[in-house]
Amino acid sequence: MEPRKLITTFAVLALLAGAGVAGAFAGSPAAGTATTTTTCTDQDQQGENEEADAATEVEQAVTEVEQEAAREQADDQSGDDQPGEQGDEQGENEDCD
Amino acid sequence: MTSRASKATSRAKTKTATSPARGLSVGRRVLPVLSCVAAIALWVPTTAVASDATLKATVASWSHRIALDAHGIGLSASRRHPRRMMRRARHFRADSLRAVRALAPVRASSVRGGRAKRLAIAAFRDYAIVGREWALSGQTRLRGLRLAAVGHARRAARFARSGSRLLVAAGKLLR
Numbered sequence: 708m709e710p711r712k713l714i715t716t717f718a719v720l721a722l723l724a725g726a727g728v729a730g731a732f733a734g735s736p737a738a739g740t741a742t743t744t745t746t747c748t749d750q751d752q753q754g755e756n757e758e759a760d761a762a763t764e765v766e767q768a769v770t771e772v773e774q775e776a777a778r779e780q781a782d783d784q785s786g787d788d789q790p791g792e793q794g795d796e797q798g799e800n801e802d803c804d
Numbered sequence: 805m806t807s808r809a810s811k812a813t814s815r816a817k818t819k820t821a822t823s824p825a826r827g828l829s830v831g832r833r834v835l836p837v838l839s840c841v842a843a844i845a846l847w848v849p850t851t852a853v854a855s856d857a858t859l860k861a862t863v864a865s866w867s868h869r870i871a872l873d874a875h876g877i878g879l880s881a882s883r884r885h886p887r888r889m890m891r892r893a894r895h896f897r898a899d900s901l902r903a904v905r906a907l908a909p910v911r912a913s914s915v916r917g918g919r920a921k922r923l924a925i926a927a928f929r930d931y932a933i934v935g936r937e938w939a940l941s942g943q944t945r946l947r948g949l950r951l952a953a954v955g956h957a958r959r960a961a962r963f964a965r966s967g968s969r970l971l972v973a974a975g976k977l978l979r
Contacts, residue, residue: 774881776950
């Protein structure tokens, strides 16, 4: 093979290798994301803006906890002692541990 | 005269013969260097995107978990179940601290990514304080110390506002 052709072949191979490595690096976290989401997507579709959703849920919880703390009415002790309650356990059931 | 002329012709021939050879040798040196530069140029931006994508996925994943925990706490509080609320609040705190630990080793590759990472870590640290205050609120409520419970709930609210603001800002930077 002529030296010029050889050099061109090597250059093309180097470019392809570079592109391959870049593709692998770019692809690996995306695959990681897919595995993280698939565990949760069955129960709850992961939205585009998880951060805003979390902020909203936390704000709602803040309101509920403040109301509960200030409430003069007695707590529901019997319900609190029960091991599980439909709806109230929703948060834990949906948790992707 | 003839010999001088023939010498001149041969010199000219040598000159024309050597110039493509020199071009070839220059090409031989330049081509690999160019290909390496091109390979690096292709590789560097994609790795930058990859690192920020990992950061975005990690923040989103932990935000999702925090949202679920908070949802449970809200339900327990609304149903007047302070003991259950306390347990969930501790879980919320533990998850917030886990989020901080999960984000710490993730490398941001852009300035925006670095800023988003700092904001997200600060947000989850605030949420960890929120979890502790919610747990304390439930505990004091169970002891019948209503004013103390209100105080802890208010302190939690303050940190929750700050945490949420930071988390939303981090999310916007990663979009």
